[in-house]
Amino acid sequence: MYNTGMLKFRCIKDQYGHLTPIEATNDIPFEVKRIYYITNVESNVTRGFHSHKKLHQVLICVNGSVKIRLKIPNDQSTVELNDKSEGLYIGPMVWREMYDFSEGAVLLVLASEHYDENDYIRNYDFYVNEAKKTFDDESDI
Amino acid sequence: MYNTGMLKFRCIKDQYGHLTPIEATNDIPFEVKRIYYITNVESNVTRGFHSHKKLHQVLICVNGSVKIRLKIPNDQSTVELNDKSEGLYIGPMVWREMYDFSEGAVLLVLASEHYDENDYIRNYDFYVNEAKKTFDDESDI
Numbered sequence: 528m529y530n531t532g533m534l535k536f537r538c539i540k541d542q543y544g545h546l547t548p549i550e551a552t553n554d555i556p557f558e559v560k561r562i563y564y565i566t567n568v569e570s571n572v573t574r575g576f577h578s579h580k581k582l583h584q585v586l587i588c589v590n591g592s593v594k595i596r597l598k599i600p601n602d603q604s605t606v607e608l609n610d611k612s613e614g615l616y617i618g619p620m621v622w623r624e625m626y627d628f629s630e631g632a633v634l635l636v637l638a639s640e641h642y643d644e645n646d647y648i649r650n651y652d653f654y655v656n657e658a659k660k661t662f663d664d665e666s667d668i
Numbered sequence: 669m670y671n672t673g674m675l676k677f678r679c680i681k682d683q684y685g686h687l688t689p690i691e692a693t694n695d696i697p698f699e700v701k702r703i704y705y706i707t708n709v710e711s712n713v714t715r716g717f718h719s720h721k722k723l724h725q726v727l728i729c730v731n732g733s734v735k736i737r738l739k740i741p742n743d744q745s746t747v748e749l750n751d752k753s754e755g756l757y758i759g760p761m762v763w764r765e766m767y768d769f770s771e772g773a774v775l776l777v778l779a780s781e782h783y784d785e786n787d788y789i790r791n792y793d794f795y796v797n798e799a800k801k802t803f804d805d806e807s808d809i
Contacts, residue, residue, distance in 0.1 A: 544707060562689075562700065566730065611707060
């Protein structure tokens with residue numbers, strides 16, 4: 528789907544456990560200026576409900592599982608994250624909703640910029656209008 | 669202890685769960701060029717057993733708990749990480765060993781540089797000699 532994709536990370540497994548390294552700008556396509564993790568989400572909760580104007584992110588479920596619903600004006604898809612060696616890349620102008628967090632789920636997010644409230648679009652109708660404009664502009668190129 | 673310290677992160681708690689943001693260079697004292705996470709460690713395993721020459725790291729246990737043994741030539745301490753809003757900063761020339769990983773423990777590490785095998789010191793006797801030189805040099809300043 529537009530501006531999204533799955534990344535596969537190397538996972539080093541031996542008798543001492545598993546280690547999954549992610550080198551910024553090599554294993555993911557941006558410098559990491561912000562890291563956050565979401566935990567303690569009840570199974571009946573859906574969160575997210577926003578798009579970013581310019582931010583790039585990679586979402587990794589490092590414990591348990593979670594589902595991500597992605598939307599653009601004429602398409603949508605759902606991804607289940609349940610493998611710590613997989614990352615979901617989400618670029619600009621993609622609406623996301625996170626739900627079905629399992630007991631103990633930990634969703635790690637790596638982001639390309641520091642927090643900026645002005646980069647969020649939190650109204651879905653406004654998002655659709657802006658996204659259509661973005662996609663129309665890009666289809667003109 | 670020399671070149672170590674605890675960091676406390678803000679944790680945003682509401683009815684949608686907990687979100688812990690870490691802004692690189694603001695909430696931690698370096699840019700993040702590498703992220704890794706350690707999982708699936710059996711309870712009887714100890715790992716680490718190295719120092720870095722120049723690397724800065726922050727260790728955060730985002731699920732479960734783990735103990736970290738820190739050593740410098742004339743001091744040692746043990747830290748239990750069991751709170752996702754706390755980070756253990758470890759700077760250069762500190763020996764570390766990680767053990768007592770709980771079932772499901774996830775140890776997230778944020779590092780100041782990309783992977784560089786030349787930055788590791790993996791022999792303890794060599795480490796002690798190098799560390800003594802480092803500390804002697806610094807006490808001369």
